[in-house]
Amino acid sequence: MKNLILLLFLASTTFSQGPIDGYMKNKKQYAFGLSYSLEKASKLYAGENKIAVTRTTKAFSFFATYGLLDKLNIQVGLPYLNVNLGARKGFQDGSVYLKYLALKKDNKAGNINFIVSSGFIFPTSDYEIGGAHALGQHSFAGDFRAVVQQNFNNRFFASFQAGYFLKEEPTPNGFSSALKIGYAGKIYADIWFEFLEAIGGTDYRGSGELNPSSKGGFPSLGFGYKKIGGTVFYPFTKHIGSFAGISYVLAGRNAFKNTGFNLGIVIQ
Numbered sequence: 001m002k003n004l005i006l007l008l009f010l011a012s013t014t015f016s017q018g019p020i021d022g023y024m025k026n027k028k029q030y031a032f033g034l035s036y037s038l039e040k041a042s043k044l045y046a047g048e049n050k051i052a053v054t055r056t057t058k059a060f061s062f063f064a065t066y067g068l069l070d071k072l073n074i075q076v077g078l079p080y081l082n083v084n085l086g087a088r089k090g091f092q093d094g095s096v097y098l099k100y101l102a103l104k105k106d107n108k109a110g111n112i113n114f115i116v117s118s119g120f121i122f123p124t125s126d127y128e129i130g131g132a133h134a135l136g137q138h139s140f141a142g143d144f145r146a147v148v149q150q151n152f153n154n155r156f157f158a159s160f161q162a163g164y165f166l167k168e169e170p171t172p173n174g175f176s177s178a179l180k181i182g183y184a185g186k187i188y189a190d191i192w193f194e195f196l197e198a199i200g201g202t203d204y205r206g207s208g209e210l211n212p213s214s215k216g217g218f219p220s221l222g223f224g225y226k227k228i229g230g231t232v233f234y235p236f237t238k239h240i241g242s243f244a245g246i247s248y249v250l251a252g253r254n255a256f257k258n259t260g261f262n263l264g265i266v267i268q
Helices: 002-010
Strands: 030-046 049-069 072-083 088-091 093-107 110-123 141-152 156-167 174-184 188-198 224-235 240-253 259-267
Touching: 030 240, 188 240
Parallel strands: none
Antiparallel strands: 030 049, 030 259, 049 072, 072 088, 072 093, 093 110, 110 141, 141 156, 156 174, 174 188, 188 224, 224 240, 240 259
16 A cells, blocks of 8 residues: 555656655565646736636656665656647656655654655756746756655654755746645545745746846746645555545746646556
8 A cells, every 4th residue: 555655646746745755665666657637727826916817737647666775766757748728738847856765763653754855857858938838947957855754553644845946047946845644544545735936036927127038038937836735545456546636726926826636547
């Protein structure tokens, strides 16, 4: 069950809840996941002010993980996006992460895991940028983060992660955090909150120094959001399971006010 939960998490990262989690695979164990997500919006945060702009994003994603060692995992991900019924489509940004289990300690409530991770995010195609149909900011980035997860004896868990994105200019750096609580029994369920904020950057329809044309165009936008969501997962066998999830953007900066759902399958 634990291994399938891990792949569930990987198959949901495009949907958001943080790029890594508090679970690990043992040496030479591997697994992969496939997911589909749909997000719709009728509003865009121009800076932090809402304006009427519609967008529909479909994403098909592949994710895999492998245990290099019991305490060291590698995970990869690659999403394919279709925006506004084919107005723009293509492979977006791939990712490679290394996760290291720095500490696992038993306590009266259960056990606690402390994981550190570094990742590399990179464009996988020469996709177009700019406008309501943009697939992304076409920026290379490094991601450095840590996760603390408490697993309780009654199979509930709570995790918190925080990270820092070091991005290629003119895209601004940023930081993120995510809180998740859930239950990992026969059926898995969680709810989560994620916060993402750029450090500086320009704004859509900004003026003066906040005008994108002054600092490199669309890639210079400061992108951020506050998002909530939840996931339910059911394992059909020891090796295969399926999941469904929902998400909603509460607030943002240069982000669409998306409502979304995803579903997928995980195999090991």
